[in-house]
Amino acid sequence: xxxxxxxxxxxxxxxxxxxxxxxxxxxxxxxxxxxxxxxxxxxxxxxxxxxxxxxxxxxxxxxxxxxxxxxxxxxxxxxxxxxxxxxxxxxxxxxxxxxxxxxxxxxxxxxxxxxxxxxxxxxxxxxxxxxxxxxxxxxxxxxxxxxxxxxxxxxxxxxxxxxxxxxxxxxxxxxxxxxxxxxxxxxxxxxxxxxxxxxxxxxxxxxxxxxxxxxxxxxxxxxxxxxxxxxxxxxxxxxxxxxxxxxxxxxxxxxxxxxxxxxxxxxxxxxxxxxxxxxxxxxxxxxxxxxxxxxxxxxxxxxxxxxxxxxxxxxxxxxxxxxxxxxxxxxxxxxxxxxxxxxxxxxxx
Amino acid sequence: xxxxxxxxxxxxxxxxxxxxxxxxxxxxxxxxxxxxxxxxxxxxxxxxxxxxxxxxxxxxxxxxxxxxxxxxxxxxxxxxxxxxxxxxxxxxxxxxxxxxxxxxxxxxxxxxxxxxxxxxxxxxxxxxxxxxxxxxxxxxxxxxxxxxxxxxxxxxxxxxxxxxxxxxxxxxxxxxxxxxxxxxxxxxxxxxxxxxxxxxxxxxxxxxxxxxxxxxxxxxxxxxxxxxxxxxxxxxxxxxxxxxxxxxxxxxxxxxxxxxxxxxxxxxxxxxxxxxxxxxxxxxxxxxxxxxxxxxxxxxxxxxxxxxxxxxxxxxxxxxxxxxxxxxxxxxxxxxxxxxxxxxxxxxxxxxxxxxxxxxxxxxxxxxxxxxxxxxxxxxxxxxxxxxxxxxxxxxxxxxxxxxxxxxxxxxxxxxxxxxxxxxxxxxxxxxxxxxxxxxxxxxxxxxxxxxxxxxxxxxxxxxxxxxxxxxxxxxxxxxxxxxxxxxxxxxxxxxxxxxxxxxxxxxxxxxxxxxxxxxxxxxxxxxxxxxxxxxxxxxxxxxxxxxxxxxxxxxxxxxxxxxxxxxxxxxxxxxxxxxxxxxxxxxxxxxxxxxxxxxxxxxxxxxxxxxxxxxxxxxxxxxxxxxxxxxxxxxxxxxxxxxxxxx
Numbered sequence: 001x002x003x004x005x006x007x008x009x010x011x012x013x014x015x016x017x018x019x020x021x022x023x024x025x026x027x028x029x030x031x032x033x034x035x036x037x038x039x040x041x042x043x044x045x046x047x048x049x050x051x052x053x054x055x056x057x058x059x060x061x062x063x064x065x066x067x068x069x070x071x072x073x074x075x076x077x078x079x080x081x082x083x084x085x086x087x088x089x090x091x092x093x094x095x096x097x098x099x100x101x102x103x104x105x106x107x108x109x110x111x112x113x114x115x116x117x118x119x120x121x122x123x124x125x126x127x128x129x130x131x132x133x134x135x136x137x138x139x140x141x142x143x144x145x146x147x148x149x150x151x152x153x154x155x156x157x158x159x160x161x162x163x164x165x166x167x168x169x170x171x172x173x174x175x176x177x178x179x180x181x182x183x184x185x186x187x188x189x190x191x192x193x194x195x196x197x198x199x200x201x202x203x204x205x206x207x208x209x210x211x212x213x214x215x216x217x218x219x220x221x222x223x224x225x226x227x228x229x230x231x232x233x234x235x236x237x238x239x240x241x242x243x244x245x246x247x248x249x250x251x252x253x254x255x256x257x258x259x260x261x262x263x264x265x266x267x268x269x270x271x272x273x274x275x276x277x278x279x280x281x282x283x284x285x286x287x288x289x290x291x292x293x294x295x296x297x298x299x300x301x302x303x304x305x306x307x308x309x310x311x312x313x314x315x316x317x318x319x320x321x322x323x324x325x326x327x328x329x330x331x332x333x334x335x336x337x338x339x340x341x342x343x344x345x346x347x348x349x
Numbered sequence: 350x351x352x353x354x355x356x357x358x359x360x361x362x363x364x365x366x367x368x369x370x371x372x373x374x375x376x377x378x379x380x381x382x383x384x385x386x387x388x389x390x391x392x393x394x395x396x397x398x399x400x401x402x403x404x405x406x407x408x409x410x411x412x413x414x415x416x417x418x419x420x421x422x423x424x425x426x427x428x429x430x431x432x433x434x435x436x437x438x439x440x441x442x443x444x445x446x447x448x449x450x451x452x453x454x455x456x457x458x459x460x461x462x463x464x465x466x467x468x469x470x471x472x473x474x475x476x477x478x479x480x481x482x483x484x485x486x487x488x489x490x491x492x493x494x495x496x497x498x499x500x501x502x503x504x505x506x507x508x509x510x511x512x513x514x515x516x517x518x519x520x521x522x523x524x525x526x527x528x529x530x531x532x533x534x535x536x537x538x539x540x541x542x543x544x545x546x547x548x549x550x551x552x553x554x555x556x557x558x559x560x561x562x563x564x565x566x567x568x569x570x571x572x573x574x575x576x577x578x579x580x581x582x583x584x585x586x587x588x589x590x591x592x593x594x595x596x597x598x599x600x601x602x603x604x605x606x607x608x609x610x611x612x613x614x615x616x617x618x619x620x621x622x623x624x625x626x627x628x629x630x631x632x633x634x635x636x637x638x639x640x641x642x643x644x645x646x647x648x649x650x651x652x653x654x655x656x657x658x659x660x661x662x663x664x665x666x667x668x669x670x671x672x673x674x675x676x677x678x679x680x681x682x683x684x685x686x687x688x689x690x691x692x693x694x695x696x697x698x699x700x701x702x703x704x705x706x707x708x709x710x711x712x713x714x715x716x717x718x719x720x721x722x723x724x725x726x727x728x729x730x731x732x733x734x735x736x737x738x739x740x741x742x743x744x745x746x747x748x749x750x751x752x753x754x755x756x757x758x759x760x761x762x763x764x765x766x767x768x769x770x771x772x773x774x775x776x777x778x779x780x781x782x783x784x785x786x787x788x789x790x791x792x793x794x795x796x797x798x799x800x801x802x803x804x805x806x807x808x809x810x811x812x813x814x815x816x817x818x819x820x821x822x823x824x825x826x827x828x829x830x831x832x833x834x835x836x837x838x839x840x841x842x843x844x845x846x847x848x849x850x851x852x853x854x855x856x857x858x859x860x861x862x863x864x865x866x867x868x869x870x871x872x873x874x875x876x877x878x879x880x881x882x883x884x885x886x887x888x889x890x891x892x893x894x895x896x897x898x899x900x901x902x903x904x905x906x907x908x909x910x911x912x913x914x915x916x917x918x919x920x921x922x923x924x925x926x927x928x929x930x931x932x933x934x935x936x937x938x939x940x941x942x943x944x945x946x947x948x949x950x951x952x953x954x955x956x957x958x959x960x961x962x963x964x965x966x967x968x969x970x971x972x973x974x975x976x977x978x979x980x981x982x983x984x985x986x987x988x989x990x991x992x993x994x995x996x997x
Binding site (some may be wrong): 050070075076077079080081083085086087088089096097100101143144145146147148161165254329 | 361539842858859861862863864865866868872876877880881883965966968969970
């Protein structure tokens with residue numbers, strides 16, 4: 001569906017993207033994930049046409065669109081700020097693109113070329129109301145100013161505006177970043193449901209790993225203008241390809257010094273273990289065990305996070321809150337782990 | 350998936366149209382910059398050194414040897430004193446209404462803000478109505494103290510007093526906003542750490558107001574230096590009235606009058622440039638910005654010392670009386686007939702609208718002992734040909750200039766934002782800001798002398814003239830074009846600062862969104878960007894129109910009977926009052942004119958800050974409320990109709 005081939009983007013002497021290669025399948029929810037300044041938005045803007053790559057090509061359905069003007073790419077965008085036109089009502093925001101769009105009239109001119117026409121007023125109205133219905137916007141809300149809507153409603157208007165022109169792809173640039181935590185979770189679910197409902201190929205940009213893991217079919221993890229790994233959420237989390245991905249996704253314990261020696265972990269490598277894979281006083285037998293003292297406990301309701309002192313090094317462990325086995329600071333505990341849960345990467349100079 | 354058309358080329362006609370628009374825009378800005386900013390001013394400067402062919406420094410020497418430096422020193426003295434008095438009164442009115450808990454603060458604020466709708470010639474004539482030799486207050490004082498000098502309200506003291514209360518509008522707006530934006534938690538923190546209220550005021554509040562105060566001080570200094578209407582009407586020898594006098598003088602009467610006027614204009618420009626450079630370098634150093642994430646609203650401070658509290662209340666109400674008396678008297682006396690106005694005695698039994706509408710004949714006894722009747726000698730603002738002509742001319746010229754300034758600036762700012770950081774856009778912006786450095790009187794004087802020529806240039810071959818550009822812009826009605834250009838050029842810097850700020854509010858993603866949805870740059874500008882900045886553009890238009898409609902300084906510098914603005918008409922109104930039976934109610938008409946100006950200004954401010962400040966959401970909410978109210982009113986009738994229908 002979408003293919004990026006060796007995309008390089010340079011701003012003067014600064015190279016923002018160093019040969020990006022991505023292949024997004026039809027109907028897929030694909031996420032660009034990474035820290036600020038890693039190149040994810042630059043890649044998205046290259047797809048949408050706001051940035052012209054210095055080298056490389058963008059293909060959609062095997063057609064090279066690298067030099068196609070923005071408005072002719074047939075890509076809908078949901079912006080970070082939603083970019084809803086404040087001087088227009090919700091209705092006019094959604095109808096804006098439709099009124100400008102030209103469609104084949106079914107007639108041909110003398111040269112045999114298609115004659116294009118604009119949508120009629122009735123067609124515009126029908127399409128606006130249809131898409132509004134699909135994204136759960138009422139007729140009453142269509143007559144309102146965008147400033148009169150809540151954050152969630154504004155997001156639905158932005159999606160409706162992007163979808164109403166029947167784009168082949170929809171791109172979303174951190175659309176949840178301006179919202180508070182509770183609303184973010186609520187809208188994340190709505191977004192996922194809406195994407196499944198429309199079945200449209202979606203490219204989503206975020207720096208929030210939780211958002212990426214919960215929403216995506218596949219994720220590309222960006223770092224300093226390179227893609228570190230492309231994979232499903234499970235692959236990215238459980239089988240991180242690089243030390244950067246391992247560190248960036250979720251919380252992690254580095255196993256170094258005395259601990260690495262005691263566990264007989266290979267030298268010349270950096271070793272990590274995720275918090276939930278470190279078991280506190282587990283009855284299961286394990287070859288890899290460490291003795292430690294509880295330093296402090298953080299209470300999260302659903303689970304507990306322990307900070308444990310092991311030979312002067314601090315390790316973190318997460319345990320389900322069963323209401324029975326809750327350990328107090330100062331208590332001696334045994335930490336156990338399975339060798340397959342240890343992620344090792346070659347140490348870099 | 351739709352098929353893609355690679356890089357569609359624009360048609361030949363579209364390309365030609367775009368090139369034509371570009372050429373026109375470039376030509377327009379070149380002409381505007383060179384012909385209405387640079388060349389006339391250079392011509393003025395050159396006059397100083399070319400007036401005496403034998404000695405280029407003759408004018409400067411003559412200037413220094415004569416009494417001319419007196420005008421410069423007088424203007425400087427006025428400017429220095431004005432910065433002190435305006436700051437004292439300006440800071441007082443803001444503290445009394447916003448910081449201290451003074452009873453009746455809302456009413457006091459209204460009184461202190463009257464200068465927003467009542468300034469310039471209208472304000473000076475209002476003060477004269479009270480304080481001049483036959484003014485109301487002077488008449489009362491003369492009755493109490495028969496030996497007093499009835500012409501006490503003139504010269505430096507009168508100008509300083511009048512301008513002090515006329516120039517606090519900026520304090521009332523900007524200092525008030527700065528004070529209100531202070532985080533109250535900082536005040537509470539200082540109190541909690543043991544600081545007393547006045548210590549808090551001087552150590553916590555004032556330092557955050559300093560940048561605003563510094564800007565206001567510089568602007569007040571420039572206002573004092575460039576003062577025109579108050580010194581002209583109240584008789585004080587300062588630079589601007591002298592420039593106007595010299596510009597109209599002839600070589601037969603005195604040496605180098607035009608060159609000396611030019612020199613004074615250039616001195617004024619040098620002072621302005623110096624002060625604005627100081628101001629901008631100070632602004633560049635940065636301000637004390639609040640670092641708090643959650644600002645607390647400023648709460649009024651009670652003055653705990655009872656003596657200080659009483660003194661503060663007395664001071665507040667004395668200021669209120671000074672601000673309000675001229676306004677109230679002018680409004681009240683605009684509804685009185687001419688005998689009451691002449692005698693400055695309120696006639697409670699007789700009120701009239703003759704100063705506004707209609708005409709009356711006037712009969713008087715001649716020296717020959719016969720009664721004569723002067724037809725239509727008593728006339729209202731809207732019936733008097735002279736006044737109506739002034740209103741009409743000022744209205745048309747101001748509206749055209751204010752609109753032109755807005756159109757020019759919107760095009761320029763859009764260009765600047767499109768080519769952000771590029772040298773050509775920076776240059777264009779500086780060109781538009783150039784008139785800020787030039788005193789208005791220099792611009793007008795330069796136009797007056799540069800375009801007062803009957804022959805610009807001719808091209809000829811072997812004695813035959815092929816092209817002879819031969820028109821005088823400072824001639825008869827042509828002067829109105831010059832006035833429009835002067836008004837426009839003078840208002841460009843203010844317009845660019847305000848409209849540029851509005852363009853900053855446009856989210857760049859909006860433009861991207863419009864492009865993504867298929868909008869061309871023109872459609873994006875007209876349908877997305879312009880509606881967002883339109884309230885600010887209209888506000889700039891309204892404020893510029895407001896200032897130009899009652900402007901006196903520039904039209905007075907042109908001093909042409911074809912460019913007699915409304916303010917000039919008001920200023921001249923009472924000169925021939927009553928002589929030979931003419932203009933019997935000129936003072937009354939002047940009062941009515943002032944009331945008319947206050948209404949126009951008030952209406953414009955309401956439209957700008959009241960109606961214009963509403964966004965689409967507010968407007969739709971108001972429309973909804975109105976509809977609901979209307980439905981409620983019509984409900985009984987609708988119900989009745991329904992019942993009738995059912996009955997039928």
